[in-house]
Amino acid sequence: xxxxxxxxxxxxxxxxxxxxxxxxxxxxxxxxxxxxxxxxxxxxxxxxxxxxxxxxxxxxxxxxxxxxxxxxxxxxxxxxxxxxxxxxxxxxxxxxxxxxxxxxxxxxxxxxxxxxxxxxxxxxxxxxxxxxxxxxxxxxxxxxxxxxxxxxxxxxxxxxxxxxxxxxxxxxxxxxxxxxxxxxxxxxxxxxxxxxxxxxxxxxxxxxxxxxxxxxxxxxxxxxxxxxxxxxxxxxxxxxxxxxxxxxxxxxxxxxxxxxxxxxxxxxxxxxxxxxxxxxxxxxxxxxxxxxxxxxxxxxxxxxxxxxxxxxxxxxxxxxxxxxxxxxxxxxxxxxxxxxxxxxxxxxxxxxxxxxxxxxxxxxx
Numbered sequence: 001x002x003x004x005x006x007x008x009x010x011x012x013x014x015x016x017x018x019x020x021x022x023x024x025x026x027x028x029x030x031x032x033x034x035x036x037x038x039x040x041x042x043x044x045x046x047x048x049x050x051x052x053x054x055x056x057x058x059x060x061x062x063x064x065x066x067x068x069x070x071x072x073x074x075x076x077x078x079x080x081x082x083x084x085x086x087x088x089x090x091x092x093x094x095x096x097x098x099x100x101x102x103x104x105x106x107x108x109x110x111x112x113x114x115x116x117x118x119x120x121x122x123x124x125x126x127x128x129x130x131x132x133x134x135x136x137x138x139x140x141x142x143x144x145x146x147x148x149x150x151x152x153x154x155x156x157x158x159x160x161x162x163x164x165x166x167x168x169x170x171x172x173x174x175x176x177x178x179x180x181x182x183x184x185x186x187x188x189x190x191x192x193x194x195x196x197x198x199x200x201x202x203x204x205x206x207x208x209x210x211x212x213x214x215x216x217x218x219x220x221x222x223x224x225x226x227x228x229x230x231x232x233x234x235x236x237x238x239x240x241x242x243x244x245x246x247x248x249x250x251x252x253x254x255x256x257x258x259x260x261x262x263x264x265x266x267x268x269x270x271x272x273x274x275x276x277x278x279x280x281x282x283x284x285x286x287x288x289x290x291x292x293x294x295x296x297x298x299x300x301x302x303x304x305x306x307x308x309x310x311x312x313x314x315x316x317x318x319x320x321x322x323x324x325x326x327x328x329x330x331x332x333x334x335x336x337x338x339x340x341x342x343x344x345x346x347x348x349x350x351x352x353x354x355x356x357x358x359x360x361x362x363x364x365x
Contacts, residue, residue: 011197014061018201021057022212052102052215054164054206058198059095059221065194069187084187086125087228090118094150094224098216108279111220115150118224119143127228129235131246142231149230150223152260155267157219159287160208161301166259167222168199169308173256174229176316180239188232195225208297230257242323251330252318254337255311259304261337262286262344270348283361289347292356307340 066088074080097114100106119142122128128142157163171192178185202218205211214222233240234253241248254261263286268278276282290300314333321329347353 011193014065014194014197015200017064018057018061018198019204020201021060022054022202022205050210050212052213052217054202054212054214055095055098055102055216055218055221057202058195058214058218059091061194061198062091062191062221062225065190068194069190073186081187083125083127086121086127087187087191087225089125090121090127090228091221091224093118093121094220094222095217098218098220101216101220111216112147114220115147115223116143118150118227119146122146122228122231127231129231131235131249145230145235146224146227148264149227149257149260150220152257152264153223153226154216154219155285156260156263157214158281158283158285159291159300160210160297161203161206162287162304163219163222164199164203164206164214165301165305166308167226168196168203169305169312170226170256171196171199171229173312173315174233176312176319177233177237177240179319185233188229192225192229195222208301226257240318241326247334248326248330251333251337252315254341255315255333258311258337258340259307259344262341265341266345266348269345284348284357286344286347289350289353289357292353293347293350294352311336311340 066084069084070080093114097111101111123139123142128138129145130138131141132138153163153167156166175189175192175196178188202212202214206214230253234256235249236244238244241252266286267282267284270284271278271280271282287300287304290303291297295303314336318326318329348357
């Protein structure tokens with residue numbers, strides 16, 4: 001009981017630190033996120049300039065969590081797990097890639113190159129998806145997964161509170177799936193708990209109407225961390241599922257990441273159909289079409305949170321599910337994920353949303 005109280009107290013302390021850091025950054029910042037001042041169809045949903053500094057607090061609390069873990073559990077640095085150093089490197093690379101983009105509005109190929117390097121680092125530190133049982137194919141899938149997650153989280157960051165909420169709930173799902181692992185996941189309890197606390201504190205300033213954005217600094221960091229978490233706790237978590245085969249892996253991953261997958265697929269399909277590059281920003285995301293349909297930004301945030309909470313609940317049931325019921329339950333998970341993705345895509349095909357989008361954006365293109 002004492003350990004539980006201590007853990008919750010430490011988590012509350014981190015949430016308070018996140019609130020304080022974001023409050024101070026909001027008062028002091030002047031330059032990060034300056035690219036959001038540009039009035040362009042490719043820019044954010046919000047018409048007003050707001051500093052893109054939320055990601056800085058994510059990284060600070062990630063580092064503090066990392067140091068806390070080392071101080072209390074690995075006092076001899078030569079015993080530090082290489083995988084943990086790999087996570088530090090991958091998340092740091094994601095952070096600094098986003099920081100450069102927020103500060104200097106870098107070219108897309110530079111961001112893509114950094115994402116590929118993050119994927120290569122995952123392979124080198126043996127954080128790779130076990131899917132094909134062929135090392136080369138698993139390595140390529142891991143790199144693709146890393147790039148895909150980092151881009152999807154970045155693309156999802158297009159409306160107040162959405163990316164922070166969805167990312168937080170994916171981390172919650174990962175935390176729940178790690179329960180059968182016991183003490184083996186202590187490092188990830190620290191670093192993911194620290195980032196989760198940072199996200200909660202950030203949401204005080206990012207929920208509609210927001211005062212700040214996380215920027216690429218935050219979305220690239222989150223994408224890198226979620227890519228790692230996805231491999232370890234959804235793709236490869238043998239402690240969660242007895243006989244974790246390809247169909248269970250796909251079902252669990254799709255359920256956990258249904259919103260990023262749905263939004264990214266929708267935007268990519270629609271932009272290619274219009275003859276546009278899927279890598280250039282725009283106001284054609286599923287969140288935007290829900291707004292065209294009449295929902296307020298806060299209502300869209302609540303809807304996405306509800307969809308994610310259902311996914312978290314369904315994934316959590318796997319811990320207690322008898323083995324004999326597992327096969328059909330994977331089908332339910334897969335059906336839910338496909339349903340969410342299909343719903344998100346359908347928002348861009350509704351007559352009302354299509355007409356408003358064409359009138360507002362395509363007629364002036």
